[in-house]
Amino acid sequence: MKKENMDKKFQLAAHEAQARLLEAAALEGKEAMARYGTGASGLTEEQAEASRDRYGANKVTREKKKSVAARLVEAFVNPFTVILFVLAGVSTVTDIILPLRSGNMDDFNPVTVCIILTLLLISGVLRFVQETRSGDAAAKLLELITTTCTVIRDGGKKKEIPLQDVTVGDLVWLSTGDMVPADLRILDAKDLFVSQASLTGESAPQEKVPYKVDASGDKAVTELSNLAFMGTNVISGSATGLVLGIGDHTLFGSMASSMAQEAPETNFTKGVNSVSWVLIRFMMAMVPLVFFINGFTKGDWVSAFLFAISVAVGLTPEMLPMIV
Structure with missing residues (x-):
């Protein structure tokens, strides 16, 4: 509306x-x-x-500068990182919470969760810092540019004034x-x-x-x-x-x-998001398939679920967000 x-x-x-x-x-x-x-x-x-x-x-209306909170959300939330957050949440339940409740410390394995969350934190912070620095640099460059024009005022005198005046x-x-x-x-x-x-x-x-x-x-x-x-x-x-x-x-x-309401997505961003959706589709197809095949063939549904989660983690290159 x-x-x-x-x-x-x-x-x-x-x-x-x-x-x-x-x-x-x-x-x-x-x-x-x-x-x-x-x-x-x-x-x-x-x-x-x-x-x-x-x-x-x-002055012509330009795109409003985003708040720190909005830029933080954009830095940490995109289709790719959402995949990793979901995997980290599932791994937290299966590798940390369930073993602690059952007392079976042999299954206690926080390494996967720690690695995923660390890489997510590093990639989000890197993106936020780099985009903030580039935005500040662009703003400083614009401040150096002064556009003027010549007007006729006060009895026919030509006078050079800033464009905005x-x-x-x-x-x-x-x-x-x-x-x-x-x-x-x-x-x-x-x-x-x-x-x-x-x-x-x-x-x-x-x-x-x-x-x-x-x-x-x-x-x-x-x-x-x-x-x-x-x-x-x-x-x-x-x-x-x-x-x-x-x-x-x-x-x-x-x-x-x-056209100043929202900046359009760049081709690079569209490419990264398309890769993320390919991974999501692979997971939606592979994870349930692996889960049901293992469950029906071996009869151990818990192990089948853990193996399906391992497949999902294996399909996701955790380093990619940080590299991007």
Whole structure:
């Protein structure tokens, strides 16, 4: 239910972003500026601050960092380790608890349980520590990256500011090599070509013009030539654009937010899990078969059960989780 609500939220955000873009595309440049309360010299710092308080920072929702408890659970719980935990539990009953209750210390053998639990502990700790260290290293690298853009404020002055400080109503100056920081209505352009591959997959750059266009047809919003979108980049030329939407309220942001809920499994993880399920299927087939064959042929069901458990332990490479 929660996922369905989140999906509806993102669909609504995408619909609102497209409606806003279509409306701006059908307006003349001066009309669009008036609609967003912007003059030819850009916003003042006071206006920009008020807009930022209203619309928030120009940030796209990313996957939330998992808590320590969640990362610990993921480090110790996967199909492969579940097999070993089950085997350790059964071995605890057959090799430790039952011999202690019966007083038959000849059958007391905690070695198997100790080996399995030790390897599980080492593999889980290794995975938790390594993933924590790699996540911290990636976060530190991201902190070193500062992305800026050029805006026109305070009487027409060009000013370079951090990307996250761009706000609705700002006038943005674009030139060759710049990343488009938000959804823009192009107000003035000179030989402007923008690559929209990140949104549409089209490798050929699209020319952008400042003129009013008819947005009432069947054209996709990304095909409108007087709009530029967050996440695209300038191939050549220069332009001035009016910021229509920022962060999650952009076309790119609504798409990115819908994909930021849960990281997809890598091919490596899928491969390890597939091996685990192969082992589980082998056990489900072999262990009952060995158990019943030994039980019917020898008549000793307890020994048959212990032998079946030994087969299950033998089928499971205990070192694999630690190596992975």
